[in-house]
Every structure is written in C-alpha cells, then in structure tokens.
Amino acid sequence: MRATEPAAVGILRITGAVCLVLMPLVMWLANRSAPLMLGLAATAFLGAGLLAQPASAVLARLRALLATPLALTVAAFLAWALVSISWSHKVVPSLEFWAELVLPMAFALAIAVSGQWRPTPALLRALAATIILAAGLLVFELASGLSQRMALGTGKMMGFIFNRPTIVLFLLAVPVVHALWSRPSSPTLDRLLAAILTLAVATLVIRAESGAARLGFAVLTLCWLLASVAPRLASALVASVFVLTMAIAPVLGPSAERFLPSMILNRFNAMTGQARIDIWQSFGEVARARPLAGAGFGTSATMHEHPVAAQVSPEHRTLLAASHPHDMPLQAWAETGVVGAGLLTLAGLLLLARLRRLPATEQAPRLALFAAAFSIATVGHGAWQGWWIAGLGAAILLFCRDAAARQGESHG
Structure with a gap:
C-alpha cells in the first residue's frame, strides 16, 4: 500500500516527525511550546492517516484504545474534573486549565491512532541530535549568565526559565537512549550517540536550577538499575x-x-x-x-x-x-x-x-x-501544565516502537 499512497501522505508524515524532532530546540527558545509542537505533529500525522486509509480505520483504533481499563479510568478522572468545575469560584479559568490538560493528551492520542507514527532509527537519531544541541545551548546560556537573552531583552532573566525545557529534554531522552542502545542490531554509532545524549542531558540536569529534574534523574537511575536485575x-x-x-x-x-x-x-x-x-x-x-x-x-x-x-x-x-x-x-x-x-x-x-x-x-x-x-x-x-503533559505524551509515543512496527507491517 505504501507504493500507491498519495504523495501528500509522505509529506505530512515527514512534517509530523519534523515537528517532534524540533520540539527540544523550540522548547529552548520558548519554554511552554511543547503543546504547540505536539499539536502540529498531531495535525500532520492525523491528516496523513485520514488520507492513507478510511476514517473508519482510525476510529477503530481509537475505540480499541479508549476501551482499555486505563483509558476509561483516565476518562473518568477528566469527566470528574470537568464536573468539579461547577463548584469552582472562577469557572472560566478552571475550564482553561482543563483544556490545557486535555489538549496535549488529545494530540498524543491522535498521533497514536493515526496509523502513521513510526519512531524509525532515523527519527530517533535526529531527535537525539536536537536534544543534544538544545542541552548544549541551555548549558551555554546558564554558564554565561543568560547574557544572550539579556542582550535581546526578551523574557524573564532568571535561570529558572530553563527548568521546563530541562525537564522536557530529560523526558524525551529516556526512550531515545533506550531505543538507540537496546535494539538487537544497534550499530556502534547509535550506542555512541546514546552515550553522548546521556552525558549531555546529565550535564544539563546538574547545571540547571531544577531540583525536581535532579531528583528525577537520580530516581530514574536507581529504578532502572533495580528493575534490570529485580x-x-x-x-x-x-x-x-x-x-x-x-x-x-x-x-x-x-x-x-x-x-x-x-x-x-x-x-x-x-x-x-x-x-x-x-x-x-x-x-x-x-x-x-x-x-x-x-x-x-x-x-x-x-x-x-x-x-x-x-x-x-x-x-x-x-x-x-x-x-x-x-x-x-x-x-x-x-x-x-x-x-x-x-x-x-x-x-x-x-x-x-x-x-x-x-x-x-x-x-x-x-x-x-x-x-x-x-x-x-x-x-x-503545577500538575496540569500543558508543557508537562505534552512532554509526557511525546515520551510515551517514543516508547511505542512495537505498535509502530506492527503498523508499518500492515502498510507494507
């Protein structure tokens, strides 16, 4: 089917992948931009999916995913949260917070059910490169006292503005490092790239002002080691x-x-x-x-x-x-x-x-x-901030290699 699909499908698929690959760099520039990049990627992937197959196929995947106990429980929480807004003292801002939580979740869901999401080795390598570049730029700015942004006169001139991109880069790096290192046919260069990525993110986490990121990195390391042996x-x-x-x-x-x-x-x-x-x-x-x-x-x-x-x-x-x-x-x-x-x-x-x-x-x-x-x-x-939910959604998608591989086979 891949050989006869419209050219627009391939263009949209590449566009979606590029949006995700650029997320680390855009987060460096604008520290709340992860939902925007995930939304653009979702639009591209869903558009590709609807062009490449009947809408019923996308809806079937959506129904199957939403029918799981986990999805039903999350939906129940979102429904209860929406109901609870009725006793909020400021209904409109509460609705805005609810939308900020739901939209990145919907974007990640759209990518998952599009049938077009495939975290290929090329995509993973490109994402690793942009995470490394973004981490390097963040470390440089922190080491220079944010002199570049001060010269431009943009935004708050405090180191904590980089806490959000630091955490998002950390979330994205975990599945990328695992994928590059653990594939049975991983070439030496992929493992070298995974090692460099780990070093870059670790350096950023240590250098940044985010105590939460440092705690997360420590917990990740200890839990990964323990889970590997027990x-x-x-x-x-x-x-x-x-x-x-x-x-x-x-x-x-x-x-x-x-x-x-x-x-x-x-x-x-x-x-x-x-x-x-x-x-x-x-x-x-x-x-x-x-x-x-x-x-x-x-x-x-x-x-x-x-x-x-x-x-x-x-x-x-x-x-x-x-x-x-x-x-x-x-x-x-x-x-x-x-x-x-x-x-x-x-x-x-x-x-x-x-x-x-x-x-x-x-x-x-x-x-x-x-x-x-x-x-x-x-x-x-804050628990419901969109950049955080989008970072988690993107990380989860990067772990979906097995499902993506099955989708790829169905299109072959």
Whole structure:
C-alpha cells in the first residue's frame, strides 16, 4: 500500500516527525511550546492517516484504545474534573486549565491512532541530535549568565526559565537512549550517540536550577538499575511508594515538617526547602477541609480567593497565593478530592500492571521513567501544565516502537 499512497501522505508524515524532532530546540527558545509542537505533529500525522486509509480505520483504533481499563479510568478522572468545575469560584479559568490538560493528551492520542507514527532509527537519531544541541545551548546560556537573552531583552532573566525545557529534554531522552542502545542490531554509532545524549542531558540536569529534574534523574537511575536485575521487586516498590505518596498528600506538609531532617532541608534553596513545606501545609488544609470533592479543578492558581481559604488557618493562608501546591498528588486532592485522587491512583496502578507484563528489558526503562516523572511531579510544577503533559505524551509515543512496527507491517 505504501507504493500507491498519495504523495501528500509522505509529506505530512515527514512534517509530523519534523515537528517532534524540533520540539527540544523550540522548547529552548520558548519554554511552554511543547503543546504547540505536539499539536502540529498531531495535525500532520492525523491528516496523513485520514488520507492513507478510511476514517473508519482510525476510529477503530481509537475505540480499541479508549476501551482499555486505563483509558476509561483516565476518562473518568477528566469527566470528574470537568464536573468539579461547577463548584469552582472562577469557572472560566478552571475550564482553561482543563483544556490545557486535555489538549496535549488529545494530540498524543491522535498521533497514536493515526496509523502513521513510526519512531524509525532515523527519527530517533535526529531527535537525539536536537536534544543534544538544545542541552548544549541551555548549558551555554546558564554558564554565561543568560547574557544572550539579556542582550535581546526578551523574557524573564532568571535561570529558572530553563527548568521546563530541562525537564522536557530529560523526558524525551529516556526512550531515545533506550531505543538507540537496546535494539538487537544497534550499530556502534547509535550506542555512541546514546552515550553522548546521556552525558549531555546529565550535564544539563546538574547545571540547571531544577531540583525536581535532579531528583528525577537520580530516581530514574536507581529504578532502572533495580528493575534490570529485580523487575518484580522494583515494580512492587514503585507501586507501594506511588500509592503511599498519593494517600498521604493531604498531610504531606505536617509530615515533612516533622520527619524531614533539617540537614536535608538546608541543602535546598529557599523555594525548594522550608518554603515548599509551608506551601504543602497551606494546600493540605484545603484538602482536609474539602476531602470528598475538593475545591474544584483548576482552583489552585487563585486558591487564596476561594471561599475555602476562610477555613485555612491564618498563618497558612498567605501561601495559598503560591499558584499551585508544587505537588501533583496534593493538587489532585485539593482540587478534586478523594474521588479525583482515587481515580488517578487507580490509573497509575493500571499502568504499572501493564508494565509488569513486559519483558524485563522493556519494563525497566518504562518503569524508571514512571518513577522519575512521578517524583518530579511531587516536588515541582503545577500538575496540569500543558508543557508537562505534552512532554509526557511525546515520551510515551517514543516508547511505542512495537505498535509502530506492527503498523508499518500492515502498510507494507
């Protein structure tokens, strides 16, 4: 079928691949641009899919994917989040946050069901090259004190503006390194490229101001090593820590205040040390005040203006203006209550159950990325930010090599 397909199909397929390959460089230039690049790629791949085959084939793949327990659970969370907006104090901004979460998920889904997504060796090599280049540019800018951007007079002149691209590059690098290194026929040059990519991203993570990225890198390394030698133990450990972290989120602040040694806190800067614990305490009081349904999806950005703020102790009320809790489980609890947090916990466990069925060599990098991404989400950014969801979606797509290979065979 490939020989008789319209020329536009090949052009659109290449366009989609180029959009994904350029994502690291565009994130370096504009640190919230990942959803845009993923959306452009989705448009191209879906267009190619609809030109190359009947729309019914795309819809059949979509129905099959959405019928899985994991997809149904995620859909249930999104539906509950949408319902919870009805008790938000600012409905329109909450709807905007919901759209910011859903759109990158829809883009990744569109690419997956298009029938055109094939992370070929050439695409992986090109993506590795752009990640290395973007990492080098980021390190150079950080080392030079952002002098280039200061000269241009663009944006905020603070090193933390590179935290988002650092995390996205880290997410994308994991499946690319695994693919380049682990293929049975991997040439020496591919393994050399994988090694250079690992070194480049590690250097960026160490040099950047993102403590969340450094935590994620450490968790990734330890989990990947453990999963390579004891996959069942690693899976059980990750699942246990995941469930425990989701469960204790409403009391995370008091627990960290009581049990986290000061010698550890003192190693972090002001916004990742005691101030972070104070924020957790503030939003934890919100979660405990509205334990069943939460304050409404997307309300964290202006939680200090929500009526629930009156139920928070005066000493913790100020930090409700911190935009978000800097902890995904706590944000889920504060905004969507035990219903939303429970659905997300179930979705995570269903995903981990799927990973357990993979061969150890394929399970290890995926499990490690799950653990790393979750650890980043528990200390870093807002849970529903589009650049984060788009980065995760792109990383997941890059792990879908087996499905892509089957699609390629069906088109041969």
